[in-house]
Amino acid sequence: MTKEITNQELAQFEQNFKDTPASSAINNAIATNGLYNASRTMNSQVEMDQTFSVEIETGKVADQKQSGLCWVFAALNTMRHPLQDKFKIKGxxxxxxxxxxxxxxxxxxxxxxxxxxxxxxxxxxxxxDFLMATPQQDGGQWDMIMALVQKYGVVPKSVMPDTFSRTQSAQLNKVLNAKLRKDAIVLRDLVDQNKSDDDIQRIKNEMLSEIYKILVYSVGVPPTKFDWSYRDDDKNFHKETQITPKEFFNKYIGWDLENYISTINAPTKDKPYNEVYTVEMLGNVVGGREVRHLNLEIEDFKSLAVKQLQAGEGVWFGSDVGQSSNSKLGIMDTKLYDLSGLLATDLTLTKAERLDYIDSMMTHAMVITGVDLDDNDKPLKWKVENSWGEKVGSKGYFVMSDEWFDEFVYQLVISKKYLTDTQKEIFENGAKNPKVLAPWDPMGALA
Structure with a gap:
């Protein structure tokens, strides 16, 4: 049974508003400044200073501009940090x-x-409907960038620099998605007509050839071999001739990519801890690396990040960056805004409730590059390298409170060498036969 709002109830709402202490002052503050500025606290700004007891060398932040490639930027940043140090190439x-x-x-x-x-x-x-809503987009997850690197390697930015569509991807995405939906109609009709697999794949390849051309026009020609030279910080000159992207990765980065895995903290009833999950229809490279998530309790989750930072390695992470954060200040803190106090209403949800009721999910990937530990080695706050340029935060770097980490960090990429023996065994066994989550599960959200 449905029930309308009555005039009597409206009158009571109005009276309740009038009876609210300082309602006029609150009204003026919010109307003039907005909900978040009106509720911003000073204590958070004082506590979230940019000093950390553990910190790795990074350098100038990158800028993804008007694209959703944060997951790519964050992954390439974790790779370039040690590269810059080893080969002495700043910037x-x-x-x-x-x-x-x-x-x-x-x-x-x-x-x-x-x-x-x-x-x-x-x-x-x-x-x-899920497929057709977004045939492709800029976002992704860790295992997806690893699948690309394993198949195609990497190249210096000077070899394939930015284009308009790299920095402002909306137009390209709109065109690609329109074409892919049209192509999907054709392919679905072919299946309905009982055409052979060979015929369907032939037509699909013709479609991909057209998409390849659109991408070349928009993003550039990806090199198969290239020449590259640089002068290091000691003014020594170096040159590579006709090196392939895979050879470049092996020489200048040299990671065993299988050693870096996705761990998550998803405290919902449908995802018991210490089990491995995948997400149906989530990926990019057919036949390539598949998505695997090891779900851990929050204290285990955080301790791995601390271990990796103490060893001098950054941590790729996925979070809901829009929650209780301020990009100008470069602060992510649950105490940054006191909306419940300002509005005299309870807005609190648990992390599990936010996931279950679609109030939060992973929206952005960055790199943790430092942590401030107390005398018992417990984290107080974390240093974060973003990819929004130097005009936000402290020259592009943010500070994240430990409480914000607990509530809004969902994914960490950890080297297997920092896992406990039990965690390694769980991952290795679980990755062979992971529990499959629905395509729309929040752990399938793309950063």
Missing amino acids: FELSQGYMMFWDKLEKSNYFLENAINTAALPTGDRKV
Whole structure:
């Protein structure tokens, strides 16, 4: 049974407002400054200073500009930090455009394959609607960037520099998604006509060839071999001739990518801790690395980040950056705004409730580059390298309170060497047969 708001109830609402202490002052403060500025606290700004007991060398922050490639920027930043130190190249960047090109081509193929696989389902089916809502986009997860690096390697930014579409991706995304939806209609019709797999794949490849051309026009030609020279900080000259992107990765970064895994903290009833999960229809490279998440309790989760930082390695992480944060100040803190106090209403939700009721999910990836520990080695606050340029925070660096970490950090990338023996065993065994989450599960959100 539904019930309308009555005039009597409206009158009571109005009276309740009038009876609220300082209602006029609160009204003026919010109307003039907005909810968040009116509720911003000074204590948070004092406590969230940029000093940390553990800190790694990084350098100037990068700028993703008007694109959603934070996950790519964060991953390439974790790689360039040790590269800059080892080879003495300050200000060096890897090409985000190179990764963008291959990601969009691979995502297009991934989408078209899913369109074929779900062709028997009608439009209006939740899985079909989920696919068609966003055929491809800028966002991604750690295992997806690893799949790209394993297949295509990396290149310096000077070899494949930014284009308009790399820095402002909205137009390219709109065109690609329109084409992919049109292509999906064709492929679904072919399946409905019982065309052979060979015929369907041939037509799909023609579609991908057209997408490849659009990407070349928009992002540039990805090099297969290239020349690259640089002068190090000691003024010594170095030159590479006809090196491939994979050779460049092996020589200048040299990571065993299988050693870096995704850990998550998702305290919902449907995801018991110490188990491994994947997400249906989440990925980019067909036949490449698949998404795997090891779900850990928050204290285990954080202790791994501390270990990795103490060893001098940054930590790629995914969080809900829009929650209780201020980009100008570069602060992420649960006490930054007192909205409940200002409005005299309870706005608190648990982390599990936020996930279950779609109030929060991973929206942005960054790199943790420092932590401030107390006398018992417990974290107080964390240093964060963002990818929004130097005009935010402290020259692009943010400070995150430990309480904010607890509530809004969902994913950490950790080297296996920092896992306990038990955690390693759980991951290795669970990764072979992970529990499959629905495509729309919050742990499938793209940063």
